[in-house]
Amino acid sequence: MRIGIVGATGIVGTKLIQLLEKTHLPITELRLIASVHSSGKLIIFKEKLLEVYKISAEVFDNLDLVFFMASSDVAKEYVDVAISKGAVVIDNSSAFRMKENVPLVVPEVNQEVITKNDRLIANPNCSTIQLVVPLYLLSKINQIKRVDVSTYQAVSGAGKEAIDEFIEQIKNYETKKVKPQILPVKDELVHYEIINNAIPQIDVFENNNYTKEEMKVIHESQKILNKKMQISCTAVRIPVLNGHSESVTVTFENEVSLNLVKEAFNEEKNLIVLDDPKNQVYPLAKIANGKNEVFIGRVRKDIYANNILHFFVVADNLLKGAAANALQIAEKCYSEKIYGW
Ligand SMILES: NC(=O)c1ccc[n+]([C@@H]2O[C@H](COP(=O)([O-])OP(=O)(O)OC[C@H]3O[C@@H](n4cnc5c(N)ncnc54)[C@H](OP(=O)(O)O)[C@@H]3O)[C@@H](O)[C@H]2O)c1
Incomplete structure (x- = not known):
């Protein structure tokens, strides 16, 4: 070839x-x-x-x-x-x-x-890929009504210039202020330091006050899953070099069984379940970094509603993403x- x-x-x-x-x-x-x-x-x-x-x-x-x-x-x-x-x-x-x-x-x-x-x-977009892998498995066991996702996205997701900017800020943290010019969006007028910060803007804002990144996650997930389920997304850039994390809440039409969910997650070889809270085992950007799989953990039912599930999903945005x-x-x-x- x-x-x-x-x-x-x-x-x-x-x-x-x-x-x-x-x-x-x-x-x-x-x-x-x-x-x-x-x-x-x-x-x-x-x-x-x-x-x-x-x-x-x-x-x-x-x-x-x-x-x-x-x-x-x-x-x-x-x-x-x-x-x-x-x-x-x-x-x-x-x-x-x-x-x-x-x-x-x-x-x-x-x-x-x-x-x-x-x-x-x-x-697809990196944040979409790691989200739809578990959503697809869940959609096979129970009809999904709505998904709410908050992302914690690494600096590498914004390309090599963003990485260089972050590293410069780290190197000079105690000595001099480095004026940010790339994040959150290179072509915007205002820039914020990523070091010691969490920036709730990835890509430019659309007229509905969602960012383009957030709307990509919504539209792309619906297209891939071939479903018009309700999805909302808040995309946040955090000072991690590589590896996107997402906190996800899924509302089903009917009551959800945690056993069935875990079985479904365990069956997909490219989804690694790391979920042992007592031993502090859960997915981390540092674990996903350099790996091709998606990592999932903190899987739990909602305290108040039987049809709501929460989980945390992490992947290397440059690899699986x-x-x-x-x-x-x-x-x-x-x-x-x-x-x-
Ligand atoms: N970073 C992520 O996590 C991630 C995840 C999913 C999708 N993506 C998407 O993947 C794409 C690449 O992202 P990246 O993070 O790798 O960006 P990057 O590090 O900034 O690299 C951009 C690449 O595009 C090349 N390029 C720039 N202008 C060009 C031109 N006029 N003609 C041909 N090549 C040109 C650059 O070449 P030079 O070195 O010669 O400038 C460089 O090789 C983007 O569409 C991005 O949205 C990125």
Whole structure:
């Protein structure tokens, strides 16, 4: 397989290159693509140095699969070009996720929606991916009426510039004030320090006073689960380098059985249950960091209502929330011979 990665120098692209070292996909060529700033840079893949190419129409010639791991603007400009040259595209940006004929896929949940006619597959938002894995399992045992989620999102979710800003603030915490310029949103007028802070804004606000990130979680979860259940989300950036956490409350139509819930969670091999409060065992960003699975714990029923369940779910936003999910999609397509690779 001839594979391309757009955004190969970014934090998600870098993770994908590392994952591709271990994949069973039969890679005959890996073409690394980024902006003009990275043109000519060398990156190690399987002990060889690969050159990074500047994005252009020609760079997509003769590729079977292209991972787009860059911004929505880059995807909007070049995804069609890659497809017109014969590649299948897996896009990690939000550019096409809500388009009607574009499958939005978390393999544990809805891999069956991909058909050989789909030349573009969208990878969901990181906060959505780790949420829908348990919601899907719960929806099989009881009808979900409503979901309320609060996120505690790591700085790496905002890209490499945000990480650099956070590290600068850590290094200079006691000596000098470093003026924030990236978080919560690079293009906004006002910026806040992330160190020693929790910022209840991820991405820009929409007219309904929810942020774009919050609305992505709502709309994408409904699309993936193929259900119009009520969902509300509050997305918060916290001073953690990597690993998103979420506190989730699910209201069911009927009374919920904790035993059935635990059975359902235990059956999914990519969902690791860490739930032993007496021994202080529960999911942590530090545990999820570097892992491809989703971690769940603090699973308990509501004190007042029999049809309400609470839990805490954590995942590595760069892996299961981005690169690992994208690769998992590609591997499923390969093992099921959807595209003849
Ligand atoms: N970070 C996360 O946790 C996460 C999770 C899920 C989804 N995502 C999504 O994944 C995408 C990448 O995120 P990231 O965090 O990896 O961002 P990042 O670290 O800022 O990297 C961005 C990448 O895009 C490249 N790029 C920038 N402008 C370009 C252009 N005009 N043409 C071609 N390439 C260009 C950059 O190349 P240069 O190095 O040359 O500038 C770099 O390789 C975004 O759509 C993001 O929303 C991120």
